[in-house]
Amino acid sequence: MVSATSNGLHNGSPDTVRFVESTYDSQDSQQSATRLILAVRPEWASPDSKIEFVRFTDGITNTLLKAVNKKDGWSEEKMCSEAILLRAYGAGTAVLIDREREVQNHALLTKYGLAPELIARFNNGMLYRYIKGRVTTPDDLRKPSIYRAVAKRLAQWHATVPCIPSSTSPVTNGVSRQDTIGGDSNEDRDGDDAGRQLDLATQALIDNTAPGKLAPNLWTVMRKWILALPTATPEQRARQTRLQEELDSLVRQLSQRPGLGANGLVFAHCDLLCGNVIVTPTHPGDQAADGDNAPSVSFIDYEYATPSPAAFDLANHFAEWGGFECDHSMLPTRSQRRDFIQHYIESYYNLLPGEVKVDRKDEVSKLMTEVDLFRGIPGFYWGIWALIQAVISDIDFDYASYAETRLAEYWAWKAEDNGSRVASGQELPLRERRWSQDE
Structure with a gap:
């Protein structure tokens, strides 16, 4: 992975990030993307350079391109280390996302070594360093070696990155x-x-x-x-x-429940789906508890990152085990969630400054309870999001149906929480059955 640098960024301010007066045009992708890359890497215009773009399709909001210079004499390792990611915002997404805040988030995470270098912004997107590794799949998220690595990385975010107010007016x-x-x-x-x-x-x-x-x-x-x-x-x-x-x-x-972090809030990713988890190369000899090579992971895409209860960030990640298809049969069981949370809690308290004396087993139990309470909130959150996307997005995705699926998760949770499902004699939905399953 390319090492992150502070790049002169203070308190995550986006004002110090270079701005390129140019726009990515999906109708003229090659030319507009090339113009943006050459604006920050003019030396890539040399006769021995050859710029190629790889399109990633894991997201359902933005356009993501990897720019690679297949320059004469460069090794694959060199090409990879010099690669740049171009991310162009989806149409109309300013309704959903504070783009100034996103840049502030990226800059703040870079300062703490948790994000790649942010190279520049442009009219409808940003350019940043490529993280070497592979994007996970929903199946990957369910592997103990992977989800334990995710738990540790998420704990690092929550324990070390401060919650700060927005830089915008x-x-x-x-x-x-x-x-x-x-x-x-x-x-x-x-x-x-x-x-x-x-x-x-x-x-x-x-x-x-x-x-x-x-x-x-x-x-x-x-x-x-x-x-x-x-x-x-x-x-x-x-x-x-x-x-x-x-x-x-x-x-x-x-909102006022006690929790981890300052005043019950941590700096949360809030969009930890498989496409935003990158498995990075491991060091030889690193071993996981199950005997496999212990993976290391990094997170990308910080447009939804915001101060949040830690329980929401975890519950939201667990919901993503089912992928965009919302396969509720694949959600983590109680024992899987406990294993994840145990690794999270150990890492979280190991990373806090000074010696914090707590009963870690008790902390695991408390967070298990909080995540249970928050399990329906991701459906509410993404259901609202999808209702907006159904109107503004030009991406070929059935946002309207997705909205109803996610909101149904919320209503199912509420029916369990207030007892109305039991009172009506209705059958327990699959998602709730899976959530209550021990193994």
């Missing part, structure tokens, strides 16, 4: 009229005092979603997304109102 960091689906993008926000006041009021509403918690956080993100939902029809407005009410209930129930 209150006006641009929230949801404005332009940031909702169907908003008037031609309106001059800065010249519209009424619009500015609306933005400030909306931002205050978002920031105060979970009183006393650093903003942004998991709860403010979901508030922002719900506010961005389409409201053109009575059905859409009714759905938005219902989701608002559900979020308010979740905030009351879960």
